[in-house]
Amino acid sequence: MKLLRRGLLVLCATTMLRGADAFFDRLEQALTFSAVDTQVRARLSGTLELEGYDFQRPPPGVIDAPGRRLFNPRLSVFVDAQFGPTLYGFAQVRADRGFDPRAAPGELRLDEYALRFTPWRRGVLNVQLGRFATVVGNWTNRHGGWVNPFVTAPLPYEHLTGIWDTEAVRSPGVLFQWARVQPGQPAEVTAIEKTLRVPIVWGPAYVPGVAVSGDIGRFRYAFEAKLGSLSSRPEAWGHAREQRHHPSWGARLGYRPSPTWDIGFSASTGSYLREFADPELMPGFGRGDYRQTVLAHDLAFAWRHWQLWAEVYAARFEIPGVGDADTGAYYLEAKYKFTPQFFGALRWNRQVFGRINDRRGQPVRWGHDVWRIDLAPGYRFTPHTQLKFQYSLQRGDSDGREHTRLLAVQFTQRF
Amino acid sequence: MNSHLFVWLARRRRSLVAALLLALAPGAPAATVEGRVTLPKTRTAPVVNQRYEIVAKAGVLSTNPPVAVVYLEGGFPRPATPPAAEIRQKDLTFIPSLLPVQAGTRVEFPNLDDTYHNIFSFSPPKRFDLGRYRADERPVPAVLFDQPGLVTLRCDIHEHMRALVLVLATPHFVVTDATGAFRLTGLPEGRHVLKAWIDSRTTREHVVELRGGEVQRVDFP
Numbered sequence: 001m002k003l004l005r006r007g008l009l010v011l012c013a014t015t016m017l018r019g020a021d022a023f024f025d026r027l028e029q030a031l032t033f034s035a036v037d038t039q040v041r042a043r044l045s046g047t048l049e050l051e052g053y054d055f056q057r058p059p060p061g062v063i064d065a066p067g068r069r070l071f072n073p074r075l076s077v078f079v080d081a082q083f084g085p086t087l088y089g090f091a092q093v094r095a096d097r098g099f100d101p102r103a104a105p106g107e108l109r110l111d112e113y114a115l116r117f118t119p120w121r122r123g124v125l126n127v128q129l130g131r132f133a134t135v136v137g138n139w140t141n142r143h144g145g146w147v148n149p150f151v152t153a154p155l156p157y158e159h160l161t162g163i164w165d166t167e168a169v170r171s172p173g174v175l176f177q178w179a180r181v182q183p184g185q186p187a188e189v190t191a192i193e194k195t196l197r198v199p200i201v202w203g204p205a206y207v208p209g210v211a212v213s214g215d216i217g218r219f220r221y222a223f224e225a226k227l228g229s230l231s232s233r234p235e236a237w238g239h240a241r242e243q244r245h246h247p248s249w250g251a252r253l254g255y256r257p258s259p260t261w262d263i264g265f266s267a268s269t270g271s272y273l274r275e276f277a278d279p280e281l282m283p284g285f286g287r288g289d290y291r292q293t294v295l296a297h298d299l300a301f302a303w304r305h306w307q308l309w310a311e312v313y314a315a316r317f318e319i320p321g322v323g324d325a326d327t328g329a330y331y332l333e334a335k336y337k338f339t340p341q342f343f344g345a346l347r348w349n350r351q352v353f354g355r356i357n358d359r360r361g362q363p364v365r366w367g368h369d370v371w372r373i374d375l376a377p378g379y380r381f382t383p384h385t386q387l388k389f390q391y392s393l394q395r396g397d398s399d400g401r402e403h404t405r406l407l408a409v410q411f412t413q414r415f
Numbered sequence: 416m417n418s419h420l421f422v423w424l425a426r427r428r429r430s431l432v433a434a435l436l437l438a439l440a441p442g443a444p445a446a447t448v449e450g451r452v453t454l455p456k457t458r459t460a461p462v463v464n465q466r467y468e469i470v471a472k473a474g475v476l477s478t479n480p481p482v483a484v485v486y487l488e489g490g491f492p493r494p495a496t497p498p499a500a501e502i503r504q505k506d507l508t509f510i511p512s513l514l515p516v517q518a519g520t521r522v523e524f525p526n527l528d529d530t531y532h533n534i535f536s537f538s539p540p541k542r543f544d545l546g547r548y549r550a551d552e553r554p555v556p557a558v559l560f561d562q563p564g565l566v567t568l569r570c571d572i573h574e575h576m577r578a579l580v581l582v583l584a585t586p587h588f589v590v591t592d593a594t595g596a597f598r599l600t601g602l603p604e605g606r607h608v609l610k611a612w613i614d615s616r617t618t619r620e621h622v623v624e625l626r627g628g629e630v631q632r633v634d635f636p
Contacts, residue, residue: 022615034460043462080462090466112466133467141467259531259549302531304546340535340544383537383569 021382024415031415042081047414049074049145053101054407060394061158062100062203064194072101074145088116099203099234100158109238112206128211131237133204134230135211135222135252136266137311138298140204149335150376151390151408153203155349156313156329160197162367165233166276167196168290169319172358172366179353179367198231198272200294200315200329200351205230207248208240220254220264229270229292231315236274246271246288260303266296272317285320292317305337325366326354341381347374351396370396386412444627446602452483452595452611452619452635461575463507483635484515484581484612485597486588488620493519494586497559501525502568502578504532509568509578515588515612516560516580523557526550533571540564540582544571565615581612595635611635 031044051072059065074096081089092112098104099111114130133140139157142148152158162179169175178193209226227240229248236242248270255263272292273281281287294315301308312330319325329351337343353367371394378388392406498520503510505527516522526532527550535544540562548556560566560582570576591597599609604627610620619635 032462038460041460041462043464045464078464078466080464080466082462088465090464092466116465143467259529259547302547304548305544307547337544337546340537340542380537383567 021384024382024384024413027415039084040082042079044077044079045415046075046077047145047412049076049413050411051101051151052409056404056406058194060392060404060406061152062160062194062199064098064100064102064104066103070101070103072097076145085121086118088118090114111237122215124214124216126211126213128213131206131208131240132211133206134201134226134250134268135213135224136201136205136230136250136268136294137252137296137313138262138264138300138309139311142309143204145410145412146386146414149333149343149345149378149388150347150374151388151410152374152392152406154311154331154333154347155351155370155372156200156311156331157203159199159329159349159351159370160194161199161317161325161327161353163198163231163272163317163325164196164277165198165231165236165272165274168273168277168280168282169322169325170280170282172322172356172364175319175322175325175356175366176358176364181364181366181368198233200313200327201230202233205232206234206237207232208237209247218256220252220256222252222254224250226250226270229272230268230294231272231292232274242275243271248292260301262298262300264296264298266298267294268296269293282321289320290318307335309333323356324354325356327367328352328354341379343378343380345374345376345378347376348372349374368396370394372396384414386414388412445600446604446625446627447598447600447630448485448487448602448609448623448625448633449598449630450485450596450633450635452485452591452597452613454481454483454591454593454595455613456481463573463575480593481614482513482593483591483595483597484513484583484588485591485599485635486515486583486585486610486612487599487602488608488610489585489587491517491585491587493517497521499523502580503527504534504570504576507573507576509576511590512578513590514578514580515590516582517586517588518563518582518584519559519561520582521557521559522580523555525555531572532576534568535571536566536568538564538566541566541580547572579615609633 034041053063053070055068074094077093079091094111095106095108097106112132114128114132116126116128118126139154162175164178207226207228209224211222211224213222226248227243228236248268250268252264252266269291271287271290273287273290294313296311296313298311310332314328317325331347331349333347335343335345349372352369353365355363356366358364372392374390374392376388376390378386380386388410390408394404498517500514500516500520500522502514502522503525524534524545526548531547533547536542541560543558545556560580563582563584566580566582568578587599587602589597589599602625604625606624608620609623610618612618621633623631623633
């Protein structure tokens with residue numbers, strides 16, 4: 001009887017979703033506008049994401065919550081507009097509890113906006129101005145909830161290091177404390193410090209700036225000048241003026257021998273400190289001397305029902321008077337479609353930390369090496385509706401000894 | 416002869432007899448219907464999402480104007496060998512964007528772009544996902560459409576790409592031109608229902624009495 005009830009429930013839900021799918025198809029048509037003989041066209045689209053997290057204290061990655069569970073709804077609305085063959089613009093508005101999952105009141109933000117000028121149809125040159133995702137690496141192309149097979153980002157995009165962006169490190173001991181290399185910090189202190197620390201790349205890094213890009217044969221190039229480093233936090237992205245004297249520079253050179261393979265090399269450099277850090281800088285140094293320099297290599301493979309991605313990051317945070325804090329991270333990610341609707345993904349992440357001399361001149365690792373494995377099955381009920389689960393097991397992070405786990409679920413309705 | 420085949424033959428006895436008579440009488444004159452279907456207004460051109468594919472090639476696409484499919488309803492026998500049809504992927508569009516086929520048709524999906532596509536369908540008459548394949552891969556991926564119904568094709572990579580495969584139980588169908596005009600030839604004599612499929616929600620019908628050698632005019636307002 002119970003089985004029958006569940007079966008009926010699934011049947012009703014599926015029927016409703018199919019009905020809703022026809023509605024979303026019509027909605028999509030209704031949200032497309034055109035004028036001037038279709039030379040000007042615009043489209044509204046979006047996603048509604050309902051996320052749930054279950055984790056151990058302290059919360060992993062960029063999740064910020066006082067308890068062990070978090071519900072995080074998010075509505076993202078996109079505007080794509082084409083003005084003739086040469087001008088394209090887009091914007092993204094989000095209503096959620098913060099850019100990253102957190103226990104906070106709801107807010108409405110304009111996360112992305114940009115205008116792109118493409119003078120020639122062949123696409124050898126594009127100039128883009130606005131606030132948009134970084135050109136570095138290959139994860140930003142698939143960071144949206146609908147296309148990302150996981151709920152969370154890869155380790156280099158969310159694992160918080162011991163570097164703060166609001167205060168400059170004045171001695172190795174301070175860095176070791178911030179990175180919790182010195183034992184004895186309770187988990188709750190770690191949780192509070194989460195609001196101060198930064199990763200190698202903060203998510204898609206929607207930082208204001210300008211980008212120049214293009215396709216030349218099988219090569220693809222992109223350069224960007226941004227008002228914030230890759231590690232800058234979402235709160236800083238909307239305050240570009242504070243970084244106007246310290247722009248960050250980034251580039252990616254890609255090679256696509258065939259649609260199956262995409263290989264890229266990226267680099268970025270820029271100041272990782274915000275203006276709050278000015279009073280604490282080492283005498284004789286400016287904010288521009290506290291640089292984050294990143295080198296990255298990315299690889300993507302796709303064929304039939306397989307998709308594989310990999311990225312390797314090498315990052316250096318220069319700390320005048322203390323030394324260079326080096327860290328490296330990589331991940332390998334695979335996705336496979338078992339049926340037209342059921343898919344699964346597996347990701348192996350690793351981040352390691354270099355050494356800095358302590359007061360006695362002894363080299364000490366400035367962070368705990370971390371590994372994490374993510375497993376994510378997902379199902380698309382309709383072309384507009386998707387459900388994903390994620391289980392993550394991590395070693396390292398808070399105190400370098402215990403394994404921590406994360407369970408996440410994400411329901412996505414796109415329109 | 417297995418029992419399934421026997422049941423199938425019994426159910427389609429009338430159609431089979433009609434088809435057999437038609438086949439045995441090659442000189443029998445066939446009927447023709449011509450006319451015009453009033454089509455809806457031209458749809459707006461799609462907008463391509465190029466947010467994270469920062470290198471774009473203008474994003475201007477051509478779209479087919481609205482067309483209709485006119486077909487003679489009936490349970491006609493399937494051909495002995497599966498007919499073949501083709502939907503190409505060119506300039507980030509499906510060509511044609513509407514393909515009527517008889518049930519049992521094998522449709523190939525050649526990719527003529529220098530980028531990947533990933534065609535899939537969640538439509539109940541045919542669920543499939545061809546995955547990602549290059550233009551030079553052989554054999555060209557194909558799908559056998561064996562159940563009548565409407566199948567919506569999409570691309571998992573380019574969300575604006577759409578095409579429809581209208582799987583019919585009849586071999587007698589034709590696609591109108593952009594003005595709605597059609598001419599359907601080689602039709603069997605007798606009383607039939609002529610239908611005009613305009614979109615997934617609109618199908619108009621008209622009863623026709625066909626006589627060999629005659630040309631009838633039918634308009635669908």
